[in-house]
Amino acid sequence: MRCPFCRHADSRVVDSREVEEGQAIRRRRSCSACGRRFTTSETMVLAVVKRSGVTEQFSRDKVVRGVRRACQGRPVDDDALQQLAQRVEESIRAAGVAEIPSHEVGLAILGPLRELDEVAYLRFASVYRSFSSVEDFEKEIADLRKAMSDKLGDESAHGE
Numbered sequence: 226m227r228c229p230f231c232r233h234a235d236s237r238v239v240d241s242r243e244v245e246e247g248q249a250i251r252r253r254r255s256c257s258a259c260g261r262r263f264t265t266s267e268t269m270v271l272a273v274v275k276r277s278g279v280t281e282q283f284s285r286d287k288v289v290r291g292v293r294r295a296c297q298g299r300p301v302d303d304d305a306l307q308q309l310a311q312r313v314e315e316s317i318r319a320a321g322v323a324e325i326p327s328h329e330v331g332l333a334i335l336g337p338l339r340e341l342d343e344v345a346y347l348r349f350a351s352v353y354r355s356f357s358s359v360e361d362f363e364k365e366i367a368d369l370r371k372a373m374s375d376k377l378g379d380e381s382a383h384g385e
């Protein structure tokens with residue numbers, strides 16, 4: 226890493242600390258030529274392995290773009306999409322693996338999306354799970370209804 230002031234190639238680390246709960250390391254460096262200090266940051270790269278075998282860096286933006294399509298015309302704003310993407314990333318990182326197949330990113334999206342908006346969830350799930358018939362939708366909707374009534378049941382039980 227070259228010094229941003231004088232372009233000298235050599236520097237020494239004067240301090241390093243973990244940030245973002247250990248997901249990144251920040252180092253304070255001192256240039257051995259001009260003596261000025263600068264900061265570098267190292268982040269653990271979370272790689273997504275596509276079906277073709279190609280890997281690319283996990284990107285929240287990509288999650289947002291994928292989900293936004295399913296949310297067209299739905300009352301879901303950008304903040305909600307950003308939060309969803311953050312939850313997806315957190316759940317993937319919590320699994321503690323450095324590489325994840327792309328279909329598992331899709332899986333990680335389904336849960337939070339279902340909580341966010343049911344219609345968007347059905348749209349996304351229909352593409353992701355490649356629904357091929359009306360029965361596929363009917364089954365998914367039945368599951369959704371069941372999950373909802375279970376939840377309502379829980380809430381009223383707690384209320385009493």
Ligand SMILES: [Zn+2]
Pocket residue numbers: 228229230231232233256257258259260261
């Ligand atoms: Zn320098």
